[in-house]
Amino acid sequence: MKVTVTTRHIKNKKDSEEIKLYALKKSKRIERYVNTEKDPSEVRFILSSEKFRDTAEISITCGNIKATSSVETNDMHTAIDNAVNAIVRQLKKQTEKKIKERRRTGAKTKEEVIETGILLPPESSETADIHVHQLPSKPMSVEEASLQLKVSDANFVAFRNSENGLMNVIYLSRRGQRILIEP
Numbered sequence: 001m002k003v004t005v006t007t008r009h010i011k012n013k014k015d016s017e018e019i020k021l022y023a024l025k026k027s028k029r030i031e032r033y034v035n036t037e038k039d040p041s042e043v044r045f046i047l048s049s050e051k052f053r054d055t056a057e058i059s060i061t062c063g064n065i066k067a068t069s070s071v072e073t074n075d076m077h078t079a080i081d082n083a084v085n086a087i088v089r090q091l092k093k094q095t096e097k098k099i100k101e102r103r104r105t106g107a108k109t110k111e112e113v114i115e116t117g118i119l120l121p122p123e124s125s126e127t128a129d130i131h132v133h134q135l136p137s138k139p140m141s142v143e144e145a146s147l148q149l150k151v152s153d154a155n156f157v158a159f160r161n162s163e164n165g166l167m168n169v170i171y172l173s174r175r176g177q178r179i180l181i182e183p
Contacts, residue, residue, distance in 0.1 A: 006047065042060070058083045
């Protein structure tokens with residue numbers, strides 16, 4: 001993770017170096033919420049002082065994650081702390097959003113896995129050439145299955161009909177017609 005600290009209008013050189021070190025120390029807290037192995041990331045601190053106002057601006061870019069924060073107080077250390085806290089809140093919110101999205105679309109429960117699994121008898125010479133293909137247990141309407149057939153490069157789509165709950169198959173005939181098979 002690349003960290004850049006820029007100071008503006010800080011008169012004392014010693015204070016400027018101390019503030020830069022403090023900002024670098026606080027950037028370690030931000031690093032926890034950013035995956036630096038996958039995406040190159042960059043954190044920019046812009047610290048400025050004008051009369052009695054100290055401003056800390058932080059911007060972070062990492063892949064598709066972008067966050068910015070700007071805090072103005074009368075103490076530079078407090079401004080840095082508050083800006084880092086705001087960035088951490090933003091990063092937590094973005095990562096939680098991604099996790100929730102993965103949970104919504106991802107993992108199946110044990111019942112769903114068992115329900116879709118097909119149990120075959122032990123290997124015999126007759127069943128040695130059978131390949132098992134598991135289907136998603138999500139019910140579809142006939143229109144959705146037809147669209148799925150159109151999008152995929154397969155000649156057929158087996159699906160659970162959402163209207164009656166039974167397994168149906170829709171396939172393309174040699175003439176290019178879609179044919180529905182119901183039990």
